[in-house]
Amino acid sequence: MSEAQAQFSVLKQTADPGVADAIEQLIENGEDHELNRINVLDFSVRTGLDEERVISGFLHASRLGLFDLTWNVLCPGCGGVLDAHATLKSLRHDDYHCGLCACGYEASVDEQVEAAFTVSPRIRRIAAHDPDTLPIWDYFKQVFWSSGVDLPANFEQLMDDLAEHRALIVAKVNEGVPLRQIYRDVDALIGRQGYDNRHRVYPGRVIGHQISKVHSRLPRSIAAGFGIRSLQTLVGDLIVERMHHRSPLWADGAISDHPATPGLWAVEPHIAFRDVGVKFEEILVVTSSGSAYWLDDDLPHVRRWQRTAAA
């Protein structure tokens, strides 16, 4: 009898037999990602088994060595796992830092800590035991984010569909189409693709803005995710540009009803499917003659699209 089989038979005697069977099924037949950071509440819903019995069953199984239980400290901003502890006692109460949100947090056990069960490598080896070998999005799904965060099945498609926006925007700017109309063309393309326009929730609903030097003596603070100094510069630019009836902001209002003015534009179309959005943010160069090109074509997302197109 293998180590796992011996443990399953002990589990059947100590835990609810239905739960023990479901756990055995999962370990034997589940996909790798299903055995990583198992959310026991989801497991209870999926299997229709009683929640308390499921929790108790998983705790028994962990004691037997079938699973490793970790207490994960989650980022309240993005749901990323900032730290994982083997016991609740080792939880610190401050100085957790999220690289993705660029923010520090204090841990609160009630809201920010999840218990997650991962199959022990002695029982079954899964990809998440070797996180460095995972493709990037699997890494984010399985390692970076907590068990409560998942990406939709069409996530790769959502990323791919952003490519059309990059091509559309530079082509329309080159044709001298007013920025307001390009915004509407992007909106129409988003609609045809079956997604939502997510850049409409940015301040001013902007899809981009002109880049200028920051002149400010205000502190480097952040307001709603935007640096105060850049907001102040933008407001200053807005006043100057309004006098010329054009805007450094690129949105869908009358003030954007002009072709792109020469200079650098930071462009960030942001498309979403349900509660997951994807965007790129790139510099568009508009020359004094009105022609336009993307500053850099050798970028990770562009290379990704090229690989997809070649495949």
Ligand SMILES: [Zn+2]
């Ligand atoms: Zn975060």
